[in-house]
Amino acid sequence: MSSTNLEGRSAVITGGLSGQGLAIARALAGAGANVALGSYLGEAAGRAGDAAAYPGEESAAAIRAEIEALGVTVHAGHLDVRDADAVRAFLDAAEAACRPADILVNAAGTTAEQPVSGHSDALWxxxxxxxxxxxxxxxxELLPGMMARGWGRIINIGSTAATVGWKDNPAYCASKAGLLGLTRCVALEGAARGVTCVMISPTWVETELMRRNVAQVVARAGGSRTLQDALADIAAQNPQGRIIQPSEVAALALYLCGEDARGITAENIQITGGALW
Structure with a gap:
C-alpha cells in the first residue's frame, strides 16, 4: 500500500474513464483525492460510429459509483479536449463538484497508423x-490556479514514441515528442510556485485501446494470425517478456503526486521493461 496521502486534494484526469487514466483515477482516489474524470463519450458526442470505440454514459455511471465507494467525491462526464469550450465547461463542473484542481493528469490520447506518404490532414x-x-x-486552464495556491502536480502520459520513431506513426510520434517539450516548459514555469510537471512514457501498455488498435492491424494484414498471436509477439519483443500493465503507470503517477516527489520535475520517466519502443 502506498504511503502517499492525498486527502483534501482534487485531481482532474482526462481519459479518466478507461485505460491508464482510469487506473490512475483509482490510485489517486484510493489515496483520498477527489477525482474529476473526463473522457470522450461516444454517445454524448452524438456520433453513432464512436459509441463502440469509446466509453458510454452507462460505463461512466458505473465507474463513478465504483470510485465513490472509496469515500471520495467523483465527477465523471464527457470531455472532448479538442474543443476549448468543452474543456472550460467540464472544468467548471469539476470544480463545482470536487473543488479547485491540485492535480492534472493528461491521459487522453488517440492513435492510428498511416504512413507519411499520403497522410491525411484530418487524421494528423x-x-x-x-x-x-x-x-x-x-x-x-489549471496551471494559474495551482501557481496561485503554491502547490500542484501535472502529469502527462507520454510514450516511448516521444524519443523513438516508429514506421507509419508520424502523427503519434510527433504528438508525444511535442508533449515532452510542453512538459519541460510547464515545469520551468511552475517550479518557483510549487508546481511540478512530469511526463510518464511507457512502452506498450495493455489497455482496451491498445488491444483494439492491435486487432485493427491484424485485421488489415489478413491471414491466420490472431490478436492473441500479435499480443504474444509484442510481449516477446520486451526484454522482460511481458506487456506493461496500467497499474504500473498508476503507481508511478501516485508517487509523483506525493510530497516525497516534490523535487522531481521536467523529467521524462519511462516504464519499458527495457524495451526501446
Missing amino acids: EKIIDTNLTGAFRMTR
Missing part, C-alpha cells in the same frame, strides 16, 4: 489536437 490534426493540444488546453 485529430491525433495532434487530442494528444498534444488537448494537454496544452487543460494545462493552460
Whole structure:
C-alpha cells in the first residue's frame, strides 16, 4: 500500500474513464483525492460510429459509483479536449463538484497508423489536437490556479514514441515528442510556485485501446494470425517478456503526486521493461 496521502486534494484526469487514466483515477482516489474524470463519450458526442470505440454514459455511471465507494467525491462526464469550450465547461463542473484542481493528469490520447506518404490532414490534426493540444488546453486552464495556491502536480502520459520513431506513426510520434517539450516548459514555469510537471512514457501498455488498435492491424494484414498471436509477439519483443500493465503507470503517477516527489520535475520517466519502443 502506498504511503502517499492525498486527502483534501482534487485531481482532474482526462481519459479518466478507461485505460491508464482510469487506473490512475483509482490510485489517486484510493489515496483520498477527489477525482474529476473526463473522457470522450461516444454517445454524448452524438456520433453513432464512436459509441463502440469509446466509453458510454452507462460505463461512466458505473465507474463513478465504483470510485465513490472509496469515500471520495467523483465527477465523471464527457470531455472532448479538442474543443476549448468543452474543456472550460467540464472544468467548471469539476470544480463545482470536487473543488479547485491540485492535480492534472493528461491521459487522453488517440492513435492510428498511416504512413507519411499520403497522410491525411484530418487524421494528423485529430491525433495532434487530442494528444498534444488537448494537454496544452487543460494545462493552460489549471496551471494559474495551482501557481496561485503554491502547490500542484501535472502529469502527462507520454510514450516511448516521444524519443523513438516508429514506421507509419508520424502523427503519434510527433504528438508525444511535442508533449515532452510542453512538459519541460510547464515545469520551468511552475517550479518557483510549487508546481511540478512530469511526463510518464511507457512502452506498450495493455489497455482496451491498445488491444483494439492491435486487432485493427491484424485485421488489415489478413491471414491466420490472431490478436492473441500479435499480443504474444509484442510481449516477446520486451526484454522482460511481458506487456506493461496500467497499474504500473498508476503507481508511478501516485508517487509523483506525493510530497516525497516534490523535487522531481521536467523529467521524462519511462516504464519499458527495457524495451526501446
